[in-house]
Amino acid sequence: MAYDPNNIFARILRGEIPNKTVLDTTFTLAFHDIEPQAPVHVLVIPKGPYVTYDQFLTEASAEEQLDFFAAIASVIRDTGVAETGYRLITNNLPAGGQEVPHLHVHVVGGKTLGPMLPRG
Numbered sequence: 001m002a003y004d005p006n007n008i009f010a011r012i013l014r015g016e017i018p019n020k021t022v023l024d025t026t027f028t029l030a031f032h033d034i035e036p037q038a039p040v041h042v043l044v045i046p047k048g049p050y051v052t053y054d055q056f057l058t059e060a061s062a063e064e065q066l067d068f069f070a071a072i073a074s075v076i077r078d079t080g081v082a083e084t085g086y087r088l089i090t091n092n093l094p095a096g097g098q099e100v101p102h103l104h105v106h107v108v109g110g111k112t113l114g115p116m117l118p119r120g
C-alpha cells in the first residue's frame with residue numbers, strides 16, 4: 001500500500017497537529033490516543049513512512065526496529081501496565097480495522113480488558 005504523506009500521524013510527526021507526547025526518540029514517537037478506550041491508551045509509531053507491521057518488519061532498518069520495540073517497552077513500563085496487565089493491538093489495512101494508514105501499536109491497559117475479538 002502506498003504511503004499517504006497527508007495521513008493524520010504524518011501531520012503529527014511534522015508538527016502540524018498537536019499531540020500529547022509520552023516518548024520521543026530518534027526513530028519513534030509515542031502519544032496518548034485522542035479517544036482513549038481504556039485508562040492507558042498510548043499509540044507508538046515509527047517516524048518512518050510505514051503503513052503496516054509486515055512492511056515495517058521487512059523494510060525498516062535494524063536501528064529503526066530496535067528503537068521502536070524499545071520504545072514500546074518503555075511505554076509499557078512507564079505507564080504502569082507492565083504490572084497490571086496490558087494488550088498490544090496493531091490494525092493493518094482497512095479490513096484489519098486500520099483507520100490511520102501509518103503503522104501504530106496501541107498500548108492499552110489500566111483496566112480488565114474484554115475479549116480479544118467480538119465473538120460471532
Ligand code: AMP
Binds near residue numbers: 099
Ligand atoms: P486504528 O483504527 O488502529 O487506525 O487507530 C487509529 C487511532 O488513532 C484511533 O484509536 C484514534 O482515536 C486515534 N487518533 C486519531 N486521530 C488522532 C489524533 N489526532 N491524536 C491522537 N490519536 C488519534
